Amino acid sequence: MPRGLPPRATFDRAADTYQSARPDYPPELYADLRATTAITPPAHLLEVGCGPGKATLPLARMGFGITAIELGGALAAKAREHLAAFPGVSVITSSFEEWEPPAGVRFDLVYAATAWKWVDADVKYAKAAGLLADGGHLAVWNADHAFPADVDPFFFEIQPVYEELGEGHDGPWPPPPPEEQPDPMAAEIEASGHFTVVSTNLYVWAARYTADEYIALLDTFSGHIAMDPAKTGHLYGEIRRLLAARPDGRLTRHWSAVLTVAARH
Known part of the structure; x- marks a missing residue:
């Protein structure tokens, strides 16, 4: 990986596998999104950081019009394909910070799925509010690794x-179960001075992975993409060894x- 490449730019290296390797968001999330915001097709939505279209596709299938912004050229190409x-x-293809929207265009919803944290906080809230x-x-x-009471000992x-x-893991190990963790974005949103949080909903689900599937997933995470190949080679070998011992x-x-x-205020 080129020196100095910011973490948010690493995902473009996983453009070919991101859509299949990353989990789908729960249908209940989209139902709650529509119920809370009262948006109905063909409302015009703005997505920030669409990747290959992981969260774009479900909303497009519902009939919404969507303008999707994606920093990575390869990811944007995959999104257009999907x-x-x-x-x-x-x-x-642009960063949200640098994107110049057409004059007078307004959106019924600005949303971001597993992408908002990568956008400059000094820009994103004022710009979103203005749009x-x-x-x-x-x-x-978001979509984060959860550690409920029945977490896999793997x-x-x-x-x-x-x-x-x-x-190693940043923060306490193991992490608290998801229901004990605060909303990761609410405080920042409120502190922006542009928005008031009106709802927070938590969703927890599980997925099963073979060694190949799990390694493909890890290869879509910025930390693993940026990791030295010698490290990932050893890590992935250990993953295969541990899973090979399971029936x-x-x-x-x-x-x-x-x-x-x-x-918006």
């Missing part, structure tokens, strides 16, 4: 390998997403 059947969706129509909302959500077995490589060769990874919806 969304080609939807003439009401356009994908623009919203009257009654419009900002919605952000993660305690592999963690020493991360520590050995100098790639079905699989692990269970829990996911959590927090949907935060805010109204």
Whole structure:
């Protein structure tokens, strides 16, 4: 990886596998998003950091018009490919900070899925507020590794390998269960002075992975993309060794997403 490449720019290296490797967001999330914001097709939405269209596609299928902004050229190309059947969706290759919207254009919803944290806080809130129509909302959500009470012991077995490589977990280990963690974005949104949080919803689900599937997933995370190949080679070898000892060769990874919806002041 080129020296000095910012973490948010690393995802373009995973453009070919991101759509298949990353989990889909729960249908309940989209239902809650629509219920809270009262948006109905063909409302015009703005997505910040669409990637290959992971969260764009479900909303496009519902009939929404979407302008999707994506920093990475390869990811934007994948998004156009995945969304080609939807003439009401356009994908623009740009950072949100540098994007110049057409004069007078307003959106009913500005949203970001697993992308908002990568955008400059000094720019994003004021810019999003200025692009919203009257009654419009900002919605952000994520997809994080969750550690509920029934977490797979695999993660305690592999963690020493991360520590050995100098790639240990930031914060307490193991992390608190998702229901004990605060909304990761609410305080920042409120502090921006442009929005008031109107709802927070938590979703937790689980997915099963073979060694190949799990390694493909890890290769879409900025920290693993940026990791020295010698480190990933050792890490992935240990993952394969641990899973080969299991009868079905699989692990269970829990996911959590927090949907935060805010109204413009």
